[in-house]
Amino acid sequence: MVRGKTQLKRIENTTSRQATFSKRRKGLLKKASELSVLCDADVAVIIFSPRGKLNQYASSSMEETIERYKRQVKNTQDSTSPFVDQNAQPLKHEAQRMSKKIEQLETSKRKLLGEDLGKCSIRGLQKLERQLDRSISIIRARKTSLYRNLIEQLKEKERILVAENAVLREKLRLDPHQISNEDNATVSIVETAFSIGLPQILNYTLFLQQ
Structure with missing residues (x-):
């Protein structure tokens, strides 16, 4: 069964x-x-x-067997602890390195702002001054580039206004009676904008030449 x-x-x-x-x-x-x-x-x-x-x-003996069991468990735990520490050690070093790097960047930032300069030596101040000079040169180069782009845009607007002005003057020369009040206002606006725009362009040109 x-x-x-x-x-x-x-x-x-x-x-x-x-x-x-x-x-x-x-x-x-x-x-x-x-x-x-x-x-x-x-x-x-x-x-x-x-x-x-x-x-x-x-x-x-039951007591001896139990003691042997306790020793074995303790040895097993002790043998696994270094393995865990060994894996965590690189992460600990990396965290310390990043923390030190952040602290250095914060110190450099404060010095560039003119703070915490009391402990700087003459050589350190000279190095900081060179860094600031390089930064200022880069900023000025970027500002000059922006001014040049702005001047080119103004020149392009000038060419458009001159062309529109020429078309309106030609229409006025051919048949003055066909020019409406709106066209007369447009002529006035174009001439005003043109007369105001030229000195601004000349000023930007003089600034770049300096």
Whole structure:
């Protein structure tokens, strides 16, 4: 007769649960003894019943086996700690390096703003002055480039206004009576803008030449 597979869950019936505990406890202790004899293994088993009764088996001394277990667990934990520290060490060094770099940048920033200069030597101040001169040269070059672009834009507007002015004057020369009041106002605006725009362009040109 094929034996059915026992479902692993708590046995609700108290009598059946106690009988199963007693039977399986004896079987477990017997297997532990057999394992110790057949394989020359140091085996220790500790069982507490549902009522708190102690049941145990040890192939040698239970106390010595427990102490051996504690030492083994401690050695295992100690052996894994250096591995964790070894992996964390590069990250720690990188964090320290980045923190030092940020501190250096903050110090350099304060010096460029003219702060915390009391500890600077003559050589340090000269180096800082050269850095500022290079920065000013770059800023001036960028400003000059922007002025030149602005002058080119103004010159282009000037050419457009001159062309529009020429067209309106030609229309006025051919037939003065066909020019409406709106066209006359446009001529006046173009001439005014043209007369105002030229000195600005000349001023920008003189500034660049200086």
